[in-house]
Amino acid sequence: MPRPVKCRRVEFFPKDTYFIPLGKGKWEVEEIELKFEEVEAMRLKDIEGLSQEECAERMEVSRQTFQNIIDSARNKVAKALTEGKAIHITGGNYISSSCQFKCLSCGKIYDFNQQKYNCPKCGNSERVCKKKNRLCHKRPEK
Template sequence: MPRPTKYRKVEFFPQSTYFIPLGKPKCEIKEIALKVEELEAMRLKDIEGLNQEECAAKMEVSRQTFQNIIDAARKKVAVALTEGNAIVIEGGNYTVKFCKFKCLNCGNTYEVNYEQDKRICPSCGSNNIVCSKRSGCCRKWCK
């Protein structure tokens, strides 16, 4: 029996999570799902310029696991760019710290962990929520 997948630590969420080639109808485009931790691996290595060991430490995984994650991410992006596919950033096995959110409809304030990936208020069911701390820990929902 394989070991359970360990959650990868991520620090960044993009504001835009869907990228589509210009001039192609959406109904004709294949989507490629890029996991949140795959994007984080590319950000750390390719944008931050960290070495593999530093990246692995930040994500709290082994160097080999980090290499597997970034290899998968780069392949998905390369395929999407060369074949004209859409990229959707979603899912994965990731975790970050808790963050406080406020519902703009009912005023409820609550904490959520990103691994739960909830975008609705637990009180009223609204998806009209914002980060109440604006601390940068929850860029995924901050507007």
Template structure:
């Protein structure tokens, strides 16, 4: 039996998620599904121009896994362009690099990047904030920081 797929870290969700070739109606064409983590791999490698090791580190995967992800994405994009198929970006096995926090003082719930200051509520300035721990990645990250003394 194959191992379950681990979630890949995605920093930004795509702003635009559906592309259709010009001159064709959506109902007339097939679509290719690009997973969110495949989109992120292309963004890191082709737009931010990071090397493969840096990309893999940012997505929290091995270099080989990163290579497999980006190869799959590029093949799908090439097929869509050559065969005139629509591109749909959605789904996949990913987690965002944000954590949801709740302020005990003002009851405000907000999301911030892991790298940002999570000790102060952006609404009221209170230092009484707690992690909502909505995903396993966030739980591991916040629990590790608590153990490390942050």
């Protein structure tokens, strides 16, 4: 049985998530899905100019995992550019500082930064990650 995928920390979410070659309609072109963590890897390495070790640390993964993520991202972008395919940025296995939780007691949805550990409405510490709909044991930073 394969190991479960560890979530990667993503700090940046692009406003535009769909790119299509000029002159082609959305239904006329094949698309390639680029995960949010792949965009984050390219941003950290290629735009911010961080070392592979620094990038891996920021994304909370090993250097080898970071290298696998960025290799996959670059391959997908190169394929889209050379073969005239659309790029759709969506999905992935990630966590972010804008993570939202749902309180198991009262059902209130609250942001990661809004409250340190407990639900702001009832004070309960049991919560599920809204994105993954499973128990969240993550401790927000102070």
